[in-house]
Amino acid sequence: MSSFSSINCRTLSTVQEKRRCMHAQVQELKQTWLERLAFGPTRRDDALIQLWLGVFPVSLNQLPLERAVLLQGQIDAIRRHLSGTYRDLLGAMLADPALQISLSxxxxxxxxxxxxxxxxxxELFSLGEGHYTENDVIETARALTGYRLVQHRSLVLDPRRHDFGTKTILGRTSGFDLSELVQWLCQQPATARHITRRLWLEIVGPLPSPARLEEIAAGWRQNHLSLPWLISVLERTPEARDGRRQATRLDSPIAMVSRSLALLGSRHPDALRISIHHLRLMGQPLFAPPSVKGWPTNEEWLNLRWLTARRRGLMALLADPEVWASRELPDSLPPGLTAIPPLTIGLPAPATRENIARLWRDPVWQLC
Incomplete structure (x- = not known):
């Protein structure tokens, strides 16, 4: 996705040079990632990667100098496992340098x-709160011992640092290394329920009954925790179809801004720079989730300051002369740009700056 991975900021001579290098890498990563979300040839996969970045959140502020390289590594690791199983993805994330560093x-x-x-x-990546004991935490920590950072970019398992003794986790006693631990956790029904719940919130919306969640989770277990199976089933649930038809979900800032850039059709650096700046004001700065629990979802975005920032950010895009001059718009704004018809503009309509402003100011533009 980017060319900066060959640059090692630590090899530069002065602290100032290293900091400039780090800042340039981070800005490049942000711009490249946002451009991919809006215009890339694999936007569907990139949107799923952004979803999983919320499940396995890492903030660039928790990482050392090569933070952009480390975050790029996490993106690449998720991409490699999109068509696989949750067991494989979880194992890859636990061995991912960015996630390991962020959680010590x-x-x-x-x-x-x-x-x-x-x-x-x-608590977050497998069973969920209330399905384990403090002793399970202690024993799981022993199973995860031994990884160390090499050249600030990769992890290796150092046998001298790893605990090879037996551990008892969730009632099973074994030697438990990372691979066996992941396999055991993914055999637990609680893991399928918890991850199904997390993805339901992101893809469908308000949670259904526990019985409905259990129905989906049981089917997922029967399909060996296949990621494509779970995503497809959640997207095709009657609840998801009803939600899309009624536009009951508030889009995340990143998804909304990506959609807005795609409509405007401007890849000018100013468009990316303005978007990245205003995403921070909207409450979702790229690669900086607020906590290890990830981003807000749905109604949690209903914050007056954040909603005001959304409108201001979109208007800033339209106001920039370079962005407007580099637009690639159709002759008219077609119906179907929003989940339900806008309240303040009828579609189709000429693709003028005024009409796009009316569309983007419309509350319906924020819904999905």
């Missing part, structure tokens, strides 16, 4: 176990 996993060793990664693994 690379500091976890047999003589001084660090429980941070283990706790988030059980």
């Amino acid at each position: 996993g690379h500091l976890n060793n047999r003589t001084n176990p660090n429980e941070n990664l283990a706790r988030e693994l059980l």
Whole structure:
């Protein structure tokens, strides 16, 4: 996706040069990623990657100098597993340098176990709260010991740092390394329920009954935790179809801005720069989730300051002369641009700056 991976900022001579290098890499990553979300040839896959970046959130502010390279590595790892199983994706994320560093996993060793990664693994990435004990956290931390960072970019398992002793996790006693641990966690019904719940919130909207979630999760287990199966089933549920028809979900800022850029058709650097700046004001700066729990979802975006920032950001795009001059618009704005008809403009309509402004100011533009 980018060419900066060959640059090692740590090889530069001065602290100032290293910081400039790091900043340039981060800006390049943000611009390239937003451009892919709006215009890329694999927008469907990129949108799914953005979804999984919310399930396995890493903030660039938690990473060392090569933060852009590390985040790019996480994106690439997710992309490689989109057509696989959750077991494979979870294993890849636990071995991912960016996620490990963000949760202090690379500091976890047999003589001084660090429980941070283990706790988030059980609570957020697998079983969910209430389905494990404190002893399970301690034993899981032992199973994850031994990884260390090499050249600030990759992880290796150091046998001298790994705890090879037996551990008891969720009632099973074994040697438990990372691979066996992931396999065991993914055999637990609670994992399928918890991840189904997280993706339901992102893809469908308000949660259904526990029985309905269990129905989907049970089917997912029967299909070996296939990621394409779960995504497809969630997107085709009657609840998802009704939600799209009634436009009951508030789009995330990143998805809304990507959709707006795609309509405008401007790839000018100013369009990307303005969008990235205003995404921060909208509450969703690229690669900087607020916590390890990820981004807000649906009604959690109903914040007056954030909603005001959405309108201002879109109007800033339209007001920039370079962005408008580089637009690639059809002759008219067709019907179907929004899930339900806009309230303040009838479509089709001429693709003028005034009409796009009316469309983007319309509350319906924020819905999906």
